[in-house]
Amino acid sequence: MHSKRIRTTLAAGSAVLGMVALSACGAADTGASSSGGGDTVTIAVPSWVGAEANAAVAKHILEEELGAKVKLQQMDEPVAWDALDSGKVDAILEDWGGVPKKEKRYVEERETVVAAGDLGVTGHIGWFVPKYFADENPDVTDWKNLNKYADEFKTTESGGKGQLLEGSPSYTTNDDAIIKNLDLDLKTVYAGSEAAQITQIKKYVKEKKPFLTYWWTPQWLNAEIDFVEVKLPEYTEGCDADPEKVACAYPNTPLQKYLNADFVKDGGDAAQFLKNFNWSTEQQNQVAKWIAGDGMSSKDAAAKWVEENKSTWEKWLP
């Protein structure tokens, strides 16, 4: 039949086309150095507002003072690490240590990523209850009494136990292990995204309902809602080494900056500036609140902060 000839022709045609395409070009540009050495600095922006504040302020100063071109690219922490490795992104300004495996591989083994010091902001993760609930039941702030309140935290999703509301899957958490090892009558319920978690918290607060949640500082919502932390067994060095056996609180994490290795080599003043970038938790919270609480654009908020805090950022300039 003729259709067979069509098929043969099509197959032969595509084979020829494929060979032409292959032979026409040599090894592809891996892109590793294209952005690092170029004049555009790409900063990864994770999905939380504090990180948006870092990036917006860094962008503003880099562009206004150092004449660099800056591109902010939205992506989650693990993806950003891959991008940092390949050179698609030059800087992560706020790393919570959520991907230790990647950190080890890229910083120590492949040496494609370089640690660039503290951001100056200290992050802390913990279990929190709303202040109105803690005021009525002061002993809830000790983990030993949590089982007493498990009934009050119960929801349809928590399978007969008390609900511990969790956030986005990309955030660092040991909560399942902690619950198991401390023998608590609780169950983690993953909201699945920070947006869903915050919406749920706001709703509980409006109705003055009791709840227990995985939460952290700095967070812009802390300016609107008063949380009280539940004390877990104290953190000691190495108590969270085995993820299965964790039975202690989260450490205070000085948030870290990381840069692409090629960018550090060729990035000149921009790279030096990002290494120097260092501000306090209060300063970051201020900008974050302007953005999330007062509805300013991150650009305007950064411009406002830069104008009011010249003495702080002048020290960052190389």
Next chain:
Amino acid sequence: MTTATPAPSSPAPEPGKPDKTAEPGKAASTASGSGPDREGPPGRPGALRRLTARTPGRPPARRLLVLALLALVAIPLAASVWGSGSWPDALTYDVRSPLDELDAWLVDNRESHWLFLYFLLHISNNAVSAVDGVLALLQGLGWTGVTAGAAALAWFAGGADLGRRALRTAATALGAFAVIGLLDLWAPAMETLALMAVAVAAAALIGAALGLAAGLSDRCERLLRPVFDTMQVMPAFAYLLPFVLLFGIGTPSALIATVIYAAPPMARLTSLGLRGADPAALEASASLGANAWQRLLTARLPLARRQMLLGLNQTIMMCLSMVVLASVIGAGGLGDEVFTALSRVDVGQALGPGIAIVLIAIWLDRTTAAAGARLDDTSAPASRGRAWSVRAAAAAFVAAASAAGSAALGRQWPEQWTVDLSAPVNTAVDWITDNLGSGIPLIGGTVTWSENFARWVLNPLRDGLQGAPWWLLLLAAAALALLTGTWRTATTAVAALAAIGAMGLWPTSLNTLSQVLAALVVTLLPGVAIGVLAARVPWVDRAIRPVLDVMQTMPQFIYLIPVVALFNVGRTAAIIAAVVYALPAVIRITAQGVRETDPGALEAARSMGASTGQQLRHVQLPLARPALLLAVNQGVVLVLAIVVIGGLVGGGALGYDVVYGLQKSELGIGLTAGAAIVCLGVLLDRVTQPAATRDRR
């Protein structure tokens, strides 16, 4: 032994003997409608062909008897070896470790292995330069030039004259772009448009090529069909991560993921069009001495044009539905705006880019639909000479608009011409969530419903499934599949379920299955009811049409926050999100099916004095059976597609695993959960759909 009922279509034509009855009027009529207005699902036309076949073969009772005998022998044996609880550990295989090893290998070899240097990196570099090129062009044209160009394109598609269709299509384009500018989203909209232009072009080309292969060769068709199914049911979240590893973050991965998701409708409809060509026309062409090539080019392809255009339309819609997802891996554009707004829990701000995406969808949909409508209408074809002069004039108009606009008003949309939606929208959303949550007399409120639904429907269903012995569920799957299908469908259903167990995802998947089943029921009952209503009452149809348009094209991420505010974090919220997404397709397919039932039969029933209810029960619904089956099928596909979104609002289970896999870069977890979702899709398809015709042969 087979007394095959006369099927409304015979979807698997003999080789070389094209079947003219395939899809009587179905695909053809949707092609003439205006995209989301008339066409239900984001294109799974391939499913249509499977559905229209009636169950052939032996009566189900006899097959079930055989199954019971088999079960009597096999089950005590299996139960004694592996126990009767959850899926036995002995039959679980570790698929995660090899995947994680693959992940490590990819990272280590990304810059040195030939596979990357000589192949994959070329693809990603070309993708980047193509998108950058289009973006530069759009930016160079300036906002006046782009708006004029879009309107001119729409006008051409509508017939390039002063008729109503051409002018209305052009006005839609003009309005869409004006609103995008007004919402202060011009720059991100252009980024999205550039990515979409390249993605649509690539998806259409690849889809057409695959469709050509599937349309001309039965072997290709058989080979490609499961591939297309997997491409569409596999959640994009699950394969974004491997693509990030293979092609790097940003544009290339986003582009390739979009193309994979969007190419199947083009391929399916191209194949359908080629197979559906009128044999008389082909006969005539052959008798005139045309060889196979000439016949393909002069008869088969032109005859398939309308279907291919519908395929293009569906491909565009599916590309647009990926916009928000693509920004998870750094593609930028409108999706980025949605995400940034969501991180601040600001629905009003997220709505703006959502509206922009809907408007781009409407513009492209109306444009392709107008082109489709023009194919039907053969009167007064413009002469070739005139067409060229019109084209030249339009090009000159766009160039002039671009130059004049750039000079007078700048290339960026003027900032003073923008409005801010976010404050009023947020006020409205807050009011709704405050007042509908609880405390409404008699009916309670959304939170109360949500809790009762979880307590009385979801929990028992989940616990029942998870508590049932593993062999019982396998047996149930086989029995259900046998009721409507053949031994082959039953085997596939059982294999799909067993694969889930073997991957070690048994309890998690059953949790998801319980949610999917509940979501299906909640979607199908109102969906079919509204569909029937819309088919019988014209004003209802007109009233819900724009609502359905928005429900289908609005990115789901935008309604996540209101859904959580109304229903609390949890499985009910996930199910509501799924229902919102799947309902429009079910309504549309039902309405169309009921509307298209044979008017003669209806007339006969009416003249015999049948009441409205009787007409519906005895004539319209039975005749609309294929459409109803398609509605079920689409319900399954769409509900499964949204399982991952459910993971973002507390649905947990497989959806959460997929999100976790992507966000934590755990290839093993994300990909296996994605595969389990595909298996659930196969299982549900086999137990709800009558046997495919391929099994009849």
